[in-house]
Amino acid sequence: MGVFELLHGEGESTDICFKAYDARQDKVPIIVMSGDNKRVVSKYDVGGSVLACDIDYEFNNNLFIELAIKLKKSGIREIYVDNAELLDQDTIEQLFLTAKFLDIDVYCYSKIKGKEGSTEGSRRLIMLSDELIKLDGFDPFSENKHFHLYHGAMEVGKTASLLMRAASAEQKKKKIYILKSFHDRDPKNLVSRAVGIRRANYVFHEESLYELGAKLSKREIDIIYVDEAQFLTPAQVHDLYHINRDYSIPIECFALKIDYLSNFFTGDAALFELADTHYQLTKKCPCCSQNKTFNVRRDINGRIINDLGDQIVVDDGNQGFTYGSVCPSTFIREVFGIKDEASLIKRYERHWLFFI
Numbered sequence: 276m277g278v279f280e281l282l283h284g285e286g287e288s289t290d291i292c293f294k295a296y297d298a299r300q301d302k303v304p305i306i307v308m309s310g311d312n313k314r315v316v317s318k319y320d321v322g323g324s325v326l327a328c329d330i331d332y333e334f335n336n337n338l339f340i341e342l343a344i345k346l347k348k349s350g351i352r353e354i355y356v357d358n359a360e361l362l363d364q365d366t367i368e369q370l371f372l373t374a375k376f377l378d379i380d381v382y383c384y385s386k387i388k389g390k391e392g393s394t395e396g397s398r399r400l401i402m403l404s405d406e407l408i409k410l411d412g413f414d415p416f417s418e419n420k421h422f423h424l425y426h427g428a429m430e431v432g433k434t435a436s437l438l439m440r441a442a443s444a445e446q447k448k449k450k451i452y453i454l455k456s457f458h459d460r461d462p463k464n465l466v467s468r469a470v471g472i473r474r475a476n477y478v479f480h481e482e483s484l485y486e487l488g489a490k491l492s493k494r495e496i497d498i499i500y501v502d503e504a505q506f507l508t509p510a511q512v513h514d515l516y517h518i519n520r521d522y523s524i525p526i527e528c529f530a531l532k533i534d535y536l537s538n539f540f541t542g543d544a545a546l547f548e549l550a551d552t553h554y555q556l557t558k559k560c561p562c563c564s565q566n567k568t569f570n571v572r573r574d575i576n577g578r579i580i581n582d583l584g585d586q587i588v589v590d591d592g593n594q595g596f597t598y599g600s601v602c603p604s605t606f607i608r609e610v611f612g613i614k615d616e617a618s619l620i621k622r623y624e625r626h627w628l629f630f631i
């Protein structure tokens with residue numbers, strides 16, 4: 276199974292140039308492409324010479340997946356894509372399927388948030404990628420920036436991690452405060468089968484949260500945790516971000532990255548854009564070595580449901596379905612309905628006809 280990674284931060288182009296140089300030296304069959312179809316040029320000059328590498332193919336009006344099938348047959352093993360945030364979401368999806376269905380490693384270099392905010396392409400990349408890798412490790416100005424995002428699929432232990440982090444903070448005599456969404460079968464409590472149960476201090480709906488900052492600052496709260504943070508509105512994510520910046524209270528948000536059809540919830544895009552760090556919580560699929568990064572909704576017979584229903588339906592035991600997490604291969608087969616090369620191409624041709 277190919278990897279599908281999102282690499283972001285300073286020095287994206289430099290990284291591609293190095294990787295391409297190495298691969299070509301070692302005769303690993305790779306190709307380089309760019310969202311702007313231009314030569315990849317590093318911002319940094321290395322020992323007086325500018326680092327650059329040529330692209331092998333351009334993105335054009337043809338289906339990318341057809342090119343990918345040809346590349347697979349010619350033995351290509353890795354694809355590097357610079358400026359991937361400039362691509363549309365259909366092309367991003369085809370790059371994802373190139374990794375997961377055609378088994379070519381795909382490395383997408385993309386901004387998470389540009390000057391004009393995130394793009395359709397960067398958002399789809401976050402939703403589908405195995406992981407987000409930050410290229411510039413150390414930020415000397417990050418000392419008091421502490422707006423963290425812990426994300427993952429269902430059943431990876433998000434609430435358990437929150438409860439353990441909260442307990443360890445309290446052991447260090449820190450005052451903590453926990454927010455939780457009302458979208459839950461037990462909105463007042465955080466429940467983890469492994470760790471236990473704990474009452475939330477505040478249950479949020481869609482109200483403004485900024486006023487909490489002054490209150491919690493007066494009470495000398497040391498850290499704020501947010502459970503089910505995917506249900507925050509974008510405005511509430513901004514409120515929390517400003518509480519962190521204005522009152523210097525660290526905030527840790529725990530969120531489900533995508534829903535059962537692989538789309539963001541209301542808070543996810545803003546959380547990924549504003550968080551200083553992204554930590555992924557993972558769990559391995561028992562049938563393959565991939566991480567379970569996708570979610571599914573199942574009916575009472577355990578069959579995966581792939582049609583459009585309400586995005587948020589709380590599983591309270593009476594809805595006739597349950598939720599779970601699966602690896603990318605299972606998701607592609609059961610939800611995208613892709614079983615062979617023909618159905619792979621058909622998925623995008625359908626979109627194609629629609630636009631003509």
Ligand SMILES: [Zn+2]
Nearest residue numbers: 560562563602
């Ligand atoms: Zn699997």
